[in-house]
Amino acid sequence: MIRFLLNEQLVSLDNCSPDTTVLEYLRTKAEQRGTKEGCASGDCGACTVVLVEAKNGRLQYINVNSCITFVGSLHGKQLLTVEHLKSSGALHPVQQAMVEQHGSQCGFCTPGFIMSMFALYKNIAQPSRADVERGLAGNLCRCTGYRPIIDAALSLAGKGVTDQFSQAEASVYQQLRDIEETLPTAELSFANRRFFVPCNSDELADLLQRYPEAQMVAGGTDLALAVTQQLQQPDTLIYLGRVAQLQCLEEHKDRLVIGAGVTYSDAEPLLHKHFLPFAQLLERLGSLQIRNQGTLGGNVANASPIGDTPPVLLALNATLHIRTGHTYQQIAIDEFFTGYRQTALPKNGFIERIDIPIDHQQTHFVYKVSKRLDDDISAVCAAFSITLEDNMVVAARLAFGGMAATPARAFKAEQALIGQLFSEAGIIAAQQALTEDFSPIDDVRATGSYRLKVAQNLLLRAALEHQSTTDEPMEVVQYA
Ligand SMILES: Cc1cc2nc3c(=O)[nH]c(=O)nc-3n(C[C@H](O)[C@H](O)[C@H](O)COP(=O)(O)OP(=O)(O)OC[C@H]3O[C@@H](n4cnc5c(N)ncnc54)[C@H](O)[C@@H]3O)c2cc1C
Ligand code: FES
Ligand code: FES
Known part of the structure; x- marks a missing residue:
């Protein structure tokens, strides 16, 4: 009940x-x-x-x-x-x-x-x-x-x-508090089909062991579409929205810890404080209704190649904390996306939280290119974390969505950028290297050649924006 x-x-x-x-x-x-x-x-x-x-x-x-x-x-x-x-x-x-x-x-x-x-x-x-x-x-x-x-x-x-x-x-x-106290966990059932509402991570881990075929629902903004659009009828759903450990939101000196079940709306103020371009991206993720329900954990686990937060988490070198039964493990986000909509998440495991390191040496850039400003899916999403010394790139993590079967880093472009000035001239080799990193496909959102051109131009845009903050101010139109 x-x-x-x-x-x-x-x-x-x-x-x-x-x-x-x-x-x-x-x-x-x-x-x-x-x-x-x-x-x-x-x-x-x-x-x-x-x-x-x-x-x-x-x-x-x-x-x-x-x-x-x-x-x-x-x-x-x-x-x-x-x-x-x-x-x-x-x-x-x-x-x-x-x-x-x-x-x-x-x-x-x-x-x-x-x-x-x-x-x-x-x-x-x-x-x-x-x-x-x-x-x-x-x-x-x-x-x-x-x-x-x-x-x-x-x-x-x-x-x-x-x-x-x-x-x-x-x-x-x-x-509402009385309900929580008298019925901390709940279950809705009908003809051997069930919806579980666990309240802590032990119960969640246990339910996943007992019902190995169960599907987890966080915000449901991806999963519910399988029901309303594809008419799937899942037998067992486990709701993550009341699992306390998945709701943590912590600010440490060297990292942020964000529970996998934290919604975009709830994560936004902390991200705004530490990673402004990330928070600005969230304003363009779906609509307010979607951001009020959708979670970072759901976006990562869903592993869509055009999900918006995976490229940012790749650029920020996030770590996923995973629990399976009584086993805990950490998986670097670099290792998580293994193929088209496939991940390294173990069977019956779940993402408990996401750690994002805070590195004050880095400069961050995040761009979403879509047909409409609001409530639209990316054609290309790009996130760059760049470490500079005297305007020379000493470290770079360049990550993209919409360019491959998974959200992915551009390793060749990163290598081509290191040792160069972060300027219009300095990024030319990295732009060229993007053609070796990616062979994007044509689909309803964009052609492959358009995506490649956009990715190259976003690198240029980042360099120009950086130059404008260190040199003359340059107005960059927000619409991508
Ligand atoms: C109208 C609309 C607009 C959208 N716009 C965007 C957009 O602009 N950008 C974008 O990236 N996405 C967009 N989405 C997709 C969706 O909102 C996001 O992917 C969202 O982050 C999914 O999170 P959720 O909590 O709703 O996931 P759910 O639907 O609850 O779950 C998604 C998948 O992840 C699994 N899962 C969830 N949490 C965990 C966990 N902690 N551990 C392991 N597995 C887990 C579930 O079992 C399921 O398979 C949009 C969706 C809609 C309906
Ligand atoms: S009044 Fe808005 S759709 Fe008709
Ligand atoms: S009917 Fe629910 S958003 Fe359109």
Whole structure:
């Protein structure tokens, strides 16, 4: 049985198939059909709901796509939908703002926009236009146009965050803690199919030994698509979102330690402090809904050649801490990607955390080239860590996504760069060497020759950007 709050109502749910999505649960079991289904793949935001979690002594409001969130992951959380926003017959301030700014025509996208705006309203008292654009980039509208919707969100700035939810915060916090205390681990089952919610790494290791065919779900932003798009029916799912050891976020003098289950949104402030280009890349990874659910561990384990964080972790020389049963091991990220979507992760093992060394001698560059700025997959992603002495390259780690069957380093280009000045002239040999490192393929996102040219140009761009910080300032357009 799992337990969660559906608005104010405590729900105990069992006898439900493990791959039921929150959207399916809302529309078919809870009979609340305000939440809409558009794409069923996390792209359009029509199904956006807000999850409330008791974290670090307060309630955290996050907007997520209910179409790719499994219902079992609701254990210990509060689920809010568009039906819950009205209070004593009056519209919530975000709904009222949409009415006043004429932000809705056919209305299909509106519940999703309202829920994203609601999360924004709860999290940022004075949202700027950039905050609003970031907050709504995961919601598509095909008829109204975005101007009135953005105006509605901006009109809320400074209006305060007091509503019926703020008044109920202490009680909701207590109820969520009570669930955690009375039911720390949970299980949803139906006809021999199961969704497990372990709360620590020992239980997770044990479950993986007992159910060797089980699939792990962290944010589910990759895995859930296998259910909604490929109609797979996994028998056993194990949710990682409540495993304490996978949620660590530590700052040491010489390294950052990031639990594999930490979401992009939660990792972002620490990365912003130590690896600004990495944090800036995350702003372009999916949409806010995806970043609120997706995890670094999921991105690495998924091993997609066009995943965004693996090239950065390769450039930063990260180490993966893996646990299998009672065995612990460390695998350097260089050794992890063994073939197309294949990794060195042992059977029944899981990534517990990721260590990223802090090296103040290095300069970092990260670029994502995609067709759209927001919510798009990379054609090429590049990450460089370069150590310079008197502007001469003494060490370099150049890593790319989208150039090979795995995220990969450009070893020949690295060798060609070492000993050269990091300048327009100094990178020419390394640009040439990239043609020996990679033979990228043509696909729907880009041709192989385009990818190669882009990779070479990104190296040039890094050198020019570096030159501009040491020489004359140069404006580099952010859009890649
Ligand atoms: C609309 C949309 C946009 C997206 N945009 C981007 C993008 O811009 N860039 C990008 O890189 N990706 C993107 N993605 C893909 C996805 O969001 C990321 O790959 C994300 O990091 C996956 O993390 P997750 O926690 O959701 O993984 P899940 O889906 O939960 O898991 C993915 C795989 O990893 C395994 N796994 C998860 N955690 C662990 C662990 N700790 N140990 C071992 N195995 C584990 C799971 O079993 C599964 O096989 C997008 C996805 C969607 C739906
Ligand atoms: S239905 Fe499109 S994101 Fe969920
Ligand atoms: S109002 Fe019709 S899709 Fe947005």
